[in-house]
Amino acid sequence: MYLYPENLTARPMLWMWTLRDVAFIGIGLLLSVLALTQAGTVVPLVVTAALAFLCIRHGGVSMLDFLRYAAAFFFFGQQYYEWRERV
Structure with a gap:
C-alpha cells in the first residue's frame, strides 16, 4: 500500500x-x-534488521533521527555558554 501525504x-x-x-x-x-x-555470517542481516527498526517513523520522527540529533548535540556540536549577571 503506497500512501502519499495529503499536503504534498x-x-x-x-x-x-x-x-x-x-x-x-x-x-x-x-x-x-x-x-x-x-x-x-548473519552479521549483515542483524545490522539490516537494526536499521529497519531504527528507521520506523512515528509522528514524523524516527529513532535514527533522534540518535543523529543527540550525537550532534552531545559529541559533534560545539557547546557555547555565556554567563551574565542580570542588572
Whole structure:
C-alpha cells in the first residue's frame, strides 16, 4: 500500500518507512542474504534488521533521527555558554 501525504510537502511513505528507507532496507536485505549464503555470517542481516527498526517513523520522527540529533548535540556540536549577571 503506497500512501502519499495529503499536503504534498511531506515525504512519501510505505507502511512505516519513507521510500528512501525502504530502498536502503531492500538493498541491505539482498546483500545480507548474499553474505549469509556465501560466507555463512548473519552479521549483515542483524545490522539490516537494526536499521529497519531504527528507521520506523512515528509522528514524523524516527529513532535514527533522534540518535543523529543527540550525537550532534552531545559529541559533534560545539557547546557555547555565556554567563551574565542580570542588572
